[in-house]
Amino acid sequence: MRRFTVYDSLTREVRSFAPIAPPRVGMFVCGLTPYAEAHVGHGRFAVVFDVVARALRHWGYRVFYVQNITNLDDKLIARAAEIEEDPLALADRYAQSWRRLMTRLEVSSVNYYPYATDYVPEILAQVRVLIDRGYAYVAEDGSVYYSVARFPEYGKLSGQRVEALRPGARVEVDERKRAPEDFVIWKAATPGEPSWESPWGPGRPGWHIEDTAMTGRLLGPRYDLHGAGLDLIFPHHDSEIALAEAASGEAPFVNYWMHNGLLTMGGEKMSKSIGNVSSLEDAIDRYGPMVLRFYYLNAHYRSPLEFDPPRTLDEAKEAYARLALPADRIAEALDRRAEDAAGADLPDTLADAAEALEETLDATLANDFNSREVIALLFGWTRRMTEDLPRLDAYSSDALEELAGPYRWAEEVLGLFVRRPEGRGGAWANLVPVLLEARARARARGDFAEADRIRDELRGRGIRLEDDASGTRWEFTGPE
RNA sequence: GCCGAGGUGGCAGAAUGGUUAAUGCGUCGGACUGCAGAUCCGAUUCCUGGGGGUUCGAUUCCCUCCCUCGGCUCCA
Numbered sequence: 001m002r003r004f005t006v007y008d009s010l011t012r013e014v015r016s017f018a019p020i021a022p023p024r025v026g027m028f029v030c031g032l033t034p035y036a037e038a039h040v041g042h043g044r045f046a047v048v049f050d051v052v053a054r055a056l057r058h059w060g061y062r063v064f065y066v067q068n069i070t071n072l073d074d075k076l077i078a079r080a081a082e083i084e085e086d087p088l089a090l091a092d093r094y095a096q097s098w099r100r101l102m103t104r105l106e107v108s109s110v111n112y113y114p115y116a117t118d119y120v121p122e123i124l125a126q127v128r129v130l131i132d133r134g135y136a137y138v139a140e141d142g143s144v145y146y147s148v149a150r151f152p153e154y155g156k157l158s159g160q161r162v163e164a165l166r167p168g169a170r171v172e173v174d175e176r177k178r179a180p181e182d183f184v185i186w187k188a189a190t191p192g193e194p195s196w197e198s199p200w201g202p203g204r205p206g207w208h209i210e211d212t213a214m215t216g217r218l219l220g221p222r223y224d225l226h227g228a229g230l231d232l233i234f235p236h237h238d239s240e241i242a243l244a245e246a247a248s249g250e251a252p253f254v255n256y257w258m259h260n261g262l263l264t265m266g267g268e269k270m271s272k273s274i275g276n277v278s279s280l281e282d283a284i285d286r287y288g289p290m291v292l293r294f295y296y297l298n299a300h301y302r303s304p305l306e307f308d309p310p311r312t313l314d315e316a317k318e319a320y321a322r323l324a325l326p327a328d329r330i331a332e333a334l335d336r337r338a339e340d341a342a343g344a345d346l347p348d349t350l351a352d353a354a355e356a357l358e359e360t361l362d363a364t365l366a367n368d369f370n371s372r373e374v375i376a377l378l379f380g381w382t383r384r385m386t387e388d389l390p391r392l393d394a395y396s397s398d399a400l401e402e403l404a405g406p407y408r409w410a411e412e413v414l415g416l417f418v419r420r421p422e423g424r425g426g427a428w429a430n431l432v433p434v435l436l437e438a439r440a441r442a443r444a445r446g447d448f449a450e451a452d453r454i455r456d457e458l459r460g461r462g463i464r465l466e467d468d469a470s471g472t473r474w475e476f477t478g479p480e
Numbered sequence: 481g482c483c484g485a486g487g488u489g490g491c492a493g494a495a496u497g498g499u500u501a502a503u504g505c506g507u508c509g510g511a512c513u514g515c516a517g518a519u520c521c522g523a524u525u526c527c528u529g530g531g532g533g534u535u536c537g538a539u540u541c542c543c544u545c546c547c548u549c550g551g552c553u554c555c556a
Binding site: 009012029030031032033038039041042043044045046048049073074075155158159160161180181182183184207208227228229230231232233234235236239259260261262263264267268269270271272273298299300302303304305306308311312314315316318319321322323325370372373375376377378379380386387389443446448451452455464465466467468473 | 482483484485486491492493494495502503504505506512513514515516517518519520548549550551552553554555556
């Protein structure tokens with residue numbers, strides 16, 4: 001297991017990572033409340049923590065990664081009422097859409113996406129324990145509240161002191177609470193809304209306790225790594241700590257807290273409530289998953305990242321195309337000579353450089369997941385590979401594998417350079433070589449009008465041609 | 481008001497107590513090309529918010545001020 005460091009939001013320092021029970025690592029990330037289409041900001045946390053899990057596995061840890069889905073809350077219920085759909089059905093619809101987007105984005109590391117409502121028994125059990133231990137009380141209407149005053153360390157993650165909070169700053173004060181800072185863990189049912197039976201009457205789970213009940217069951221009372229956007233630190237994560245440590249009597253609840261910086265648009269956080277959202281699916285359709293992943297990983301995960309369409313993704317597209325060009329050419333050369341072992345060996349200096357680079361990539365990422373620095377190193381390799389492109393077909397397949405090494409590393413750990421057959425021209429792919437041959441003949445006899453006509457025709461079908469010294473290449477870019 | 485994060489070239493965005501502050505985008509020049517595009521080579525050597533302090537040396541550490549963003553019970 002490689003050693004690595006990670007910035008821990010609780011201690012506010014970069015710490016060396018040590019799992020509770022190596023090599024196993026329990027990892028939990030706060031996922032979506034699926035009541036609307038996912039936006040580009042959501043994609044960031046998904047890719048950031050995907051890379052964290054991929055890296056840990058690459059380094060020999062056995063990661064169990066859980067990303068929850070809050071499939072019932074006030075906003076979701078309100079939205080469902082608006083469009084006259086069952087709230088749980090609405091949530092399921094958007095949750096499945098999220099899963100499809102994750103597949104397209106190559107977010108493959110999540111082991112389990114639990115629904116909050118599938119953990120009602122665990123939630124009720126935790127509510128019971130908290131009442132029994134005197135941390136929670138039942139209000140007149142059957143709601144149950146956590147009494148923040150009973151947990152003196154409340155706020156240690158955010159640094160907030162309870163007495164400094166402004167009750168009602170953004171959310172109306174709830175009269176049923178004993179203290180304004182108390183939060184609901186079991187919400188008495190409202191007619192017409194989904195509800196479950198409980199010893200305190202019908203109701204539904206509060207937000208914070210969903211996660212602690214779920215992780216208690218799946219990861220145990222204490223686990224290694226908790227991630228999310230930094231907008232969730234307060235009150236959500238502070239409340240999770242208060243709930244979990246009170247319920248289990250064990251501490252610390254979580255050993256490492258990771259928070260990613262937020263994606264901004266127009267300088268402000270991208271969010272549904274502000275309305276400055278841009279669809280994630282749209283971005284994937286338009287630019288492809290690799291460009292999007294590149295864009296996210298091109299910044300340190302803790303920095304804010306500005307999204308300014310179309311400029312930012314156009315720029316990422318240009319940069320990624322340049323970075324990936326040798327990776328593609330090497331892969332193509334390998335395809336061409338799959339069964340052919342003949343060819344030149346790699347010069348020692350190049351072979352050594354490839355090996356050394358892989359070690360540097362690991363060491364760089366092991367420094368608090370500095371993916372931006374890793375990408376800078378990969379650009380260095382791409383520059384070096386570019387010089388070798390004309391000689392590619394002279395190398396043996398073993399030599400080509402060595403050249404591909406750093407890109408393979410990035411494919412496994414960063415999820416970049418993934419080549420999928422989809423989007424490569426579909427049914428037209430069979431026709432293209434025939435048309436290219438016809439065009440080559442036209443060019444050879446000087447009939448450039450015919451050559452351009454074929455090029456334009458294909459362009460109209462979303463296939464772009466490029467001539468270079470070795471002949472004509474094509475790629476499917478989609479209809480304009 | 482309180483808590484937290486952050487201010488780096490035209491833009492995006494890294495890093496480090498120490499030679500010309502990475503990398504990419506853009507721009508300019510050149511190569512290649514029937515044209516286009518892509519690609520390649522070179523250039524863009526006056527960029528670390530202001531003011532103090534520690535140090536032989538600060539963008540980095542400390543103090544202070546200014547500005548931006550996030551949070552203060554909906555939020556990735």
